[in-house]
Amino acid sequence: MAGEVWQDRPIYGYDSPAVQNTYIEREAASVADFFLPHLQPGMSLLDCGCGPGALTLDLAEAVAPGQAVGIDLEPSMIERAIALATQRQVANVQFRTANICDLPFPGSSFDAIFTSAVLEHLSNPEQALREMYRVLKPGGFVGMIKTDWGEPLISPPPDEAVRQFFELFERGFNHHGGSLNRGRHLRVR
Template sequence: MAKETATYTHGHHASVVRSHSWRTASNSIGFLLPHLKPNMRILDIGCGPGTITVDVAALIPQGHITGLERVGSILTQARALAEEKGITNIDFVEGDANGLSYEDGTFDIVFCHQVLQHVGEPVGMLKEMKRVTKTGGIVAAREADYSVFAWYPELPGLKTWQELYGRIARKNGGTPNAGRVLHTWAKKAGLSPKCSATMWCYADKGDTKWWSESWVERSLYSSFATTALENGIASQGELQAVSDAWKEWGEHEDAWIVIPSMEILCFKE
């Protein structure tokens, strides 16, 4: 079985998991939802804490969804969420999407959300997603593009964060600007992508405070910080300055940030 070669830039620090737990089917995979049918079998690759997976399960009451995650420890939280919500048409498994254990044509839909930017061979993973999808089924993905994030106020420390993030992600073997090339990866995998783009916008005080507090912590304590320090990409003082900039941004009365993501919807021929 193939093995993942890249290192996940964010890691699974509590601040990261809290951020990912904000994601829902409606705010993250809206482009895919019109294509769901009640009896579908679906695979969610890189499901993390399972918030999107659990939402999708509720939309396919006669079907079944599997959430696959490379790091099994986070699946305890995902399973607990499903139990809390009374969702039973779901299971969570640990595995590497570079070499899925499923037979060809197992699923009606295979999707991933903000995953391909963190892997070493995104085209290979898309090929594997295609393999386990039924003929006429759907392969879907959504990926951000870090170089086109936009925010106000335009603090210098946040520009430093953006530049550091790009260097750290590439050091880890990922593609921080994955969104712009997502469609080309799909074509190389033998798929015919239908392309779209949507964005998250944090503009009210509650949202900006939440995003700010997340990166105040992540800048210092997540794998983002560990990779920066271990590889000489940034010093502790530079990371502290980035953390301080996120704090300042979050306290500004007019703070907002826009995070664009590109999407592909591919029907397997």
Template sequence: MPKIESATYTHGHHASVIRSHAARTAKNSVAFLLPHLKPSMKILDIGCGPGTITVDLAEYVPKGSVTGLERAGSILAQARDLAETRGITNIEFVEGDANDLSFADGSFDVVLCHQVLQHVGDPVGMLREMNRVAKSGGIVAAREADYGVFVWYPELPGLKEWQGLYDRVARYNGGEPNAGRVLHAWARQAGLSEVKSSCSMWCYSTKEEIAWWSGSWQERALKSAFAATAMEGKLATQEDLERVSRTWKEWGEDQDAWLSIPNAEILSHKQ
């Protein structure tokens, strides 16, 4: 039988989550991969969401093509609209489960996932599947945040509460919120060859960036799948969630607010 995803996506697809994901670009999210791209490459972007990274990648391979794969097919209309708006034609978006890819062995020059492995039940198995559909000499790449080492200022006690709650919710859903620190080990366990590890940061420090992140989590703490799971799993009360939301508001209103998010990266050249 085909293998299907066993974990639940922690963030869900509330509008506040999609707005956050839509801010991701190839340059701010997969810069470690870009120097390795060639114009004629065929790329698979797993867990493409609203397609902002995927559409960017298509511009790097004008003689090649990009396929964006997403388990939540409802988001793909937004991704297709974005590609059409930008006049990108060497791209397609398909619905599917990355635990059991429908592509033949050796179908792609590059197989990428960004912020996906932290949300799945078998990240090692998914990396094996990614490696299977990569060509000999091709690239398998992944980037994952590590929620346990977010750094913020001011150090409000409520943000530590949010961090602990996020960890509990993600693990309740079957994921690994601290994926960044173990990504390289998952790659080794999956049998990937010539794995290079690196780390890069997202840093939010401008007034606009702070307002964006603060506003997103004020809403997500109350209305997204994160909130629903916290309540259903008896991991938090409504009062707890409201307190978390207020804390993100307080943080966002501080003139010295600052946040950094470490992201681990792996890049493997398949033998």
């Protein structure tokens, strides 16, 4: 998203309560199940694009007494994350507004980094990857979820209006340098 706005709001309505409420229901046990087994107590963890913090709080519990930090570009998401951390009484976490392409941390700061459905919003995802690598400690690891909306499974089969929605949605992402279909272009090393 890179901080872009449309009519004084973040692009795609990311700041809307409906979107925030959807993200607040997520749990690391289902969303980050591939990542959780690698976390150990005492690790330092960064969640890039933490949204309202639900996943970050679950990850913070996995690394306790280590520290977790969640960052997001949208200030209202950070406000929600701080409130949720207070409500759940998770003390080993902090949240801050920050840009994944310009992380405000010194090099080699984190043992583990997590990001979910963020890179497809960026016009320069390579910069975000460089920044994550920069703040990752030697021997650390990154867990990443990338979406690919190229062939969504919709039942019953979508009609023309749904097809047009996805086409317009992708064009909107493309206009701002992102892509809903970037996930299919990833390589594993």
